[in-house]
Amino acid sequence: MKQAILNGPLDMIIKEQEIPPLEPGDCLLRVQSALVCGTDIRIYEGTKKKNVTYPTVMGHEFAGTIAESNGPLPHGLVVGDLVAVYPIMPCGHCSACVRGRENICRNRLAFGYQIPGAFAEYVHVPAAAVRAGNLVKVNGVRPNSAAVIEPLSCAYNGLKLIDAPAAHALLVVGCGPLGLMHIRLASALGVKKIVAVDPSAQRLSAAAKSGAQLTLAPGDTAAREILEFTDGDGVDAMVVAVGRTDAFEPYLEALSPGAKVNLFAGFPTGKDVLAVSANDVHYNEYSLIGSSSCHLSDFEFVASMVTDGTLQVDDLVTTTMEIEEAVAALEAAKAGDDLRVGITARS
Structure with missing residues (x-):
């Protein structure tokens, strides 16, 4: 062979x-x-x-x-x-x-x-x-x-860890393959408000087709637009699907109290330090959660969604x-x- x-x-x-x-x-x-x-x-x-x-x-x-x-x-x-x-x-x-x-x-x-x-x-x-x-x-x-199914299952594991299936609004930063998988899963699981951020117009178009209702390029007004889209509430779940710390920090003000953030992507060694206000985390009860791979039960669940056509x-x-x-x-x-x-x- x-x-x-x-x-x-x-x-x-x-x-x-x-x-x-x-x-x-x-x-x-x-x-x-x-x-x-x-x-x-x-x-x-x-x-x-x-x-x-x-x-x-x-x-x-x-x-x-x-x-x-x-x-x-x-x-x-x-x-x-x-x-x-x-x-x-x-x-x-x-x-x-x-x-x-x-x-x-x-x-x-x-x-x-x-x-x-x-x-x-x-x-x-x-x-x-x-x-x-x-x-x-x-x-x-x-x-x-x-x-x-394997990368989808990893995305599903991350979504579960931040209770995204029950979220009022989800933010996905980074609309590469895994970002799109998060969006499709969240949409299939019934999340009503999904925001996608990426600098690529092509990827934002793919995000919209995958189920994102609001697509934005990074910029000074992005967090404010997210707040407006969520009627001032902010997002209660966020996925960082790109390995850049600067893809996380600009959206802290768009988080709702009690929000959970999944650091899904791997970050380059030496460029993996997040600058987060401890008081912001403390007073807002934010949760920063990593995720790695998936469980066999996640894999079986996602496989069923793919085989029955729930997930395209x-x-x-x-x-x-x-x-x-x-x-x-x-x-x-x-x-x-x-x-x-x-x-x-x-x-």
Whole structure:
């Protein structure tokens, strides 16, 4: 099988590898779609190093068909099914796992990190992941849309943490792929007032089509316009979907008392310090909440929304390249002209 092997920063080769033998309980997926995430770009360039060891095969947003299994599959799965893959394997016994926060398990393994990922023709799925339910059946869904379930689930986890589904008004700053996913999820979940901020007119147009009622470019009047749109109440939930601290601070005055803010994006090391008035947080009872990855239950819920058509995502993957073009796919994703770039193998 072909794999895009990253030997070190900016050193990727396409190599033919033997498919590893399946141990009892293991299965083999034929990759149908793998998406390029911003994290993949940072790994490729060497700016993200945590949990990364070389050589590695990236690709944690993916879907594939079950090609082979060494032993019975979990109930409901058969060879030939299309599955979206929940990429995390938590340890199950650390303090985070015991508290139901397995998505932030410090001992977790993940596809595309410690486990070879989906920038390949096939992915070997260990028995533990098969047993744990990491393979979520999505027959009838387009492969690219199935692969989008992973980042959508991360967005859903962040929205839950700030109680966005019950919010009167939500502000999303940054209308790249993940910002649009937040908007679509919030709209599907019934949030009535959604505001989107981005400097790109093209992205603001996409945000409006995704469900935002007010779209704004950053500027001195943006916070005041948000207050006017919300009849002076402000927003009670906010998502920072771009890794810039200056995308957060200008909108503090648009927050309602008791507002919750999700710092969803990763911030560049050394440029990740927020300037927030402690008294503003104290007297307004603001909550600043991070989010990382998602729970399996989030993944299953979002998969159900995609499979039943509640959530429309077919247009979120705008370019697909073959695995031999993996470096070009990473460069295209970095350029930012696409919502999501997909990598696939020849049929």
